[in-house]
Amino acid sequence: MADKTPVYEYHEKNGHVVEFAGFLMPTWYKGILPECAAVRNSVGMFDVSHMGRMWVSGKEAEKFLNYLTPNNVPSLKQFQGHYSLLCNEKGTIVDDIIITRYDQELFLVVFNASNRKKDIAWITDKAKKFNVKLENVSDKVAMFAVQGPKARATVQKISKEEVSKIERFGCGWLTIEGLKCSASGTGYTGEDGLEVYVYDAPIEDPWRAMKVWNAILDAGKEYNIEPCGLGSRDVLRLEAGMCLYGNDIDDTTTPLEARISWTIKLDKGDFIGREALAKQKAEGVKRARVGMKVLGRGIPRAGHEIVRNGKTIGKVTSGTLSPLLGYGIAAGYVPKEYPNEGEKVDIKIRDKNVEAQIVKVPFYDTSKYGWQRKA
Amino acid sequence: MKVGDYEYLDGLYYTKEHEWMKVEGDKCRIGMCDYAQKQLHEIVFVDLPKVGAKTTQMQSMGTVESVKAVADIFAPASGEILEVNTKLSNNPELLNSSPYGDGWVAIVKPSNLNQELKTLMDSKAYAEFLKTISEKK
Numbered sequence: 001m002a003d004k005t006p007v008y009e010y011h012e013k014n015g016h017v018v019e020f021a022g023f024l025m026p027t028w029y030k031g032i033l034p035e036c037a038a039v040r041n042s043v044g045m046f047d048v049s050h051m052g053r054m055w056v057s058g059k060e061a062e063k064f065l066n067y068l069t070p071n072n073v074p075s076l077k078q079f080q081g082h083y084s085l086l087c088n089e090k091g092t093i094v095d096d097i098i099i100t101r102y103d104q105e106l107f108l109v110v111f112n113a114s115n116r117k118k119d120i121a122w123i124t125d126k127a128k129k130f131n132v133k134l135e136n137v138s139d140k141v142a143m144f145a146v147q148g149p150k151a152r153a154t155v156q157k158i159s160k161e162e163v164s165k166i167e168r169f170g171c172g173w174l175t176i177e178g179l180k181c182s183a184s185g186t187g188y189t190g191e192d193g194l195e196v197y198v199y200d201a202p203i204e205d206p207w208r209a210m211k212v213w214n215a216i217l218d219a220g221k222e223y224n225i226e227p228c229g230l231g232s233r234d235v236l237r238l239e240a241g242m243c244l245y246g247n248d249i250d251d252t253t254t255p256l257e258a259r260i261s262w263t264i265k266l267d268k269g270d271f272i273g274r275e276a277l278a279k280q281k282a283e284g285v286k287r288a289r290v291g292m293k294v295l296g297r298g299i300p301r302a303g304h305e306i307v308r309n310g311k312t313i314g315k316v317t318s319g320t321l322s323p324l325l326g327y328g329i330a331a332g333y334v335p336k337e338y339p340n341e342g343e344k345v346d347i348k349i350r351d352k353n354v355e356a357q358i359v360k361v362p363f364y365d366t367s368k369y370g371w372q373r374k375a
Numbered sequence: 376m377k378v379g380d381y382e383y384l385d386g387l388y389y390t391k392e393h394e395w396m397k398v399e400g401d402k403c404r405i406g407m408c409d410y411a412q413k414q415l416h417e418i419v420f421v422d423l424p425k426v427g428a429k430t431t432q433m434q435s436m437g438t439v440e441s442v443k444a445v446a447d448i449f450a451p452a453s454g455e456i457l458e459v460n461t462k463l464s465n466n467p468e469l470l471n472s473s474p475y476g477d478g479w480v481a482i483v484k485p486s487n488l489n490q491e492l493k494t495l496m497d498s499k500a501y502a503e504f505l506k507t508i509s510e511k512k
Contacts, residue, residue, distance in 0.1 A: 031417050032442045231443050299420050299440050321419050
């Protein structure tokens with residue numbers, strides 16, 4: 001039996017529901033294309049309550065998380081967060097996560113739905129030697145990603161607190177419809193936005209979650225908000241050049257290979273995987289994740305071979321048509337000799353070699369789209 | 376005519392993979408059924424066969440793609456491609472908006488029509504087939 005999120009009722013009534021990571025989730029409501037457009041041009045909202053969430057608190061919370069993850073946890077001030085990883089001793093990736101500091105001794109860790117069990121076991125095991133308290137709230141807290149240039153304006157309409165104070169990757173407490181919520185300046189679309197957390201909203205008692213979900217949809221009406229499903233979520237994150245765990249990163253890839261090395265702070269002191277990562281950094285990576293833009297006709301998909309001069313040099317790990325750009329885009333790993341922008345490769349789309357070019361990510365023009373857009 | 380949400384037409388032949396075929400004199404027009412386009416939803420890309428290419432019954436003669444999914448178009452009949460609907464290259468959404476009309480895929484000159492028609496469903500059998508599928512869901 002698949003699990004449900006507290007707003008499942010809405011999905012069932014309005015969306016095209018499939019099972020994903022053990023949850024019944026919407027792939028789309030109106031369609032992937034209008035949902036992508038809503039987020040890029042105005043605002044869209046995703047139910048991401050299937051993701052894993054855990055409070056880490058206590059005297060040694062900072063020290064523990066700094067050992068558990070490669071990014072610099074002590075550098076986070078109150079209401080700041082960052083993208084980070086769980087790495088194993090080999091330096092390969094257990095999961096990609098976001099850590100946010102709510103208080104001196106209180107952190108929220110958010111991780112992938114598909115890794116819930118694995119991560120909870122991993123974190124619990126590593127925490128044994130530390131004076132910390134772990135509280136898995138994945139099934140108690142609802143989480144909605146409100147994304148797009150009108151995301152903050154939408155949430156502001158129904159929030160007592162000033163949402164503009166929430167920094168990119170930061171967080172803050174909010175009251176919406178009289179209910180205790182918080183929000184972080186995060187998302188998985190490349191756009192500015194807020195991920196809103198609704199507390200005390202378990203699946204057995206979903207009214208708080210439903211109330212906030214509906215309040216956001218109502219507030220967003222003037223901006224033509226669209227509820228968005230996993231289909232558009234995957235397209236939007238790939239357009240932004242972000243990794244999907246299980247596709248682009250997993251326990252056979254390191255953050256150096258995946259080119260998310262800004263998450264690794266080798267000089268911060270000991271952490272799990274540090275030795276292996278330091279060694280790989282010194283020796284250099286043998287392969288690297290790149291973005292590829294398809295120049296010919298065709299849509300690249302995960303598993304397609306990347307070919308150069310007739311020789312297979314790698315595989316596509318994620319691929320889609322970009323509705324924004326109107327051509328196929330892909331991520332994949334190529335040997336370190338090739339990851340230069342402008343370099344031409346072929347992607348073997350079924351039986352045809354289709355020309356593609358290695359490009360920097362995000363795939364879109366960041367002055368026009370994404371959180372750094374100029375007005 | 377409709378079974379549930381899914382439209383079908385009288386006088387056509389159908390495959391289990393939801394292609395339709397209309398016999399037009401000594402030629403056959405081929406397309407994708409309403410059910411198939413509804414399953415894929417927003418079709419954004421079509422890879423059409425080349426004129427002159429040979430088809431083999433129930434072998435792939437092309438592909439259609441939505442943003443997230445790829446589906447083969449299986450040839451309802453063996454033969455030779457006489458014509459393809461080139462409009463689909465720039466307007467793949469015709470497969471969604473008019474699967475039995477402007478969204479037709481190709482015209483073939485069949486090489487073994489009488490034998491192969493026996494392996495296809497007529498509209499009555501296809502309606503039954505759609506019913507079985509809809510009930511399973």
